[in-house]
Amino acid sequence: MSIKVLGVNHRTAPLEVRERFAHGAHEVPGALARVMAAGASGGVLLSTCNRTEFYLVTDDEPALETVWSLLGERLDAAPSTGVREYGYIARDRDAVRHLYRVSAGLDSMILGESQIQGQVRDAWEASRAQAGPVLHRLFQTALHVGSRVRTETRLGMGTASVASAGAQVAGKIFGDLAGRHALILGAGDMAELAATCLSDQGVQITLVANRTQERARAIAERLGGRAVSLEESWAHFATTDIALCSTAAPHAVVTWERVGPVIAQRRGRPLCILDLAMPRDVDPAIAQIENVFLYDVDDLQTVAAQATARRRDEIPAAERIVEEETDLFWAWYGGLGVVPTIKELRSRMDQLRAAELERALRQLGGLSPEDRARVEQFSQSLMNKFLHQPTLTLKAAAEQGRGYGLLDALRRLFGMEPPE
């Protein structure tokens, strides 16, 4: 049996294709049951917004075909053959390395992001019933690899998106952001992303929108905040801690005239303004107020780029950990059951030898004790010679990580029970 991974990810398929392949938690058992019925002895389905991957223990081609069919059914027009152009397969050691890289964040769209580790854990837990011992071990070690990479390298340090860079900069002013207030001007995608990022850190959100009040209300409701109109918002500059501006206005909306006198009421309390709009929403002159810290997209991109550059420097160290752990897993996988199988095989052969020896000695009759000893030694020697090469081959295959298939074959050939 070999380990395989089949799937699509952000490198091989665009978002509109990936979102069709995404499986909800409730769909996982059904999908895996179909693959198992096609011959896989273990399966885990990892489905996130950036990837849908089936990890399987199988030698059977039908199981792989079933996966392509499963994915193909989710594309409207294209048959299952069309899926393959978006997909990839990795086998054995490459499949192990692939999962380890995924768990470490090395294969993520945002290098080193940590969310994937939780998603790997969730996938493993959702597929527990079907995973089987090999994939259990593989996913358990993948989580360990993710932790090791994040502890021993700086791959996950800093922030790598403009929205999270905004949160980082605000954090450098206020420390813990939990309980702070943020005023979000705009209700577009960027505003929503940034608001979600701040809300995740415990910031109380107030959304401001002039044209899309309904959308602003919906986003605010989702984030446990509230929505106000643009005219109402200026007074909030006296109390809010963070003002995040991302409107589609063609000119500055946050001007000195509108907020200057209000900011003066803050009595020195800092105000962090994150201007993510293009063209900019905030009059740069506002940064002259002593307690105002104003950052635009360029500034935040600088912070994000620094983090990404620092993370890139950590790739070799992270890859080394992945390689080390892949070796360890592969040694375990290759040697899985080698020693007990060899022992069992020898014991069976010895029982056969003893029985046959006994029968032969009975037929030969009056042999002297010396002759009996010679015949017994001959039988022993013959058995050892027969078993020598298979034992060596099995051990060598185990050391190279190819023992699992041979063991499986050996057990089938000699009618031994499968390992636990």
Add this chain to the structure above:
Amino acid sequence: MIVTLHLVALALYALATALALAPFVGFRSTPRALAIAFPCAGAAAHVVALSQLTLVGLGPALSMLAFCLVLLQLASERLLRGSAVSFFAAPLATGLVGLAVLSGLSPGTEIPAGRGTWLILHVALSVLGLALMALAFIAAALYLLQFRELKARHFGQVFQLFPPLERLDQLNRIALVAGFPALTLGLLLAVGYGARFSGGAGLHVAKAQLVWGLFTWVVLGWAVWVRVVRHWGGRRAALASIAGFSAVLLVYVALKLVQPGAERFL
């Protein structure tokens, strides 16, 4: 033995300084456990040395000040969840221990029997008050540097390694508020010492010591007053802390220049 232990502490503090400043010259930040291990080991050697020391004279006072500073550095780094205080505190403590060793660690005068506890408490509390004032100065300096970087939109090492502004402001406030009662108690113990052992005829202290002690107390009291009563915060409070501590330091140096010698603190 005392000098040897001081030299061990000095070496460990110097290593802690090197590790703290390493990121500014392009090296990687030291793992947190290691960054804490060196000052901790130095403090362990230092406390053994202090336990054998008579706390009279310039050298012992500087040594005690360095020890308090290292302890406060370790405590405040726990509060700030970072090692920024060590950028200033570690070299300062190293310098102070170095000066203490150079000044000589033997007491200039003998302590009369039965007065040791009073004196140790007076010195310990006064030095603790002074160390807290130094910590407030360090927090203020870090605040101003981080403030400048944030205003100027520079996202270099200071931005990355220094703690957030609000935490530095909080540290400055805590240090000042804790330092004032410590110094006040230290000075009151000095007055009590004089009343008890000198028959109320006052302390056997030099005029310079009295002037500097009162001046420091007034400056620290003013810094606490503007923070607590006038609600100063942020940049203004940081500037006030720096100005106050600098004034205290300048007056000390001026008085020491007038009356040089290592047998007395002043």
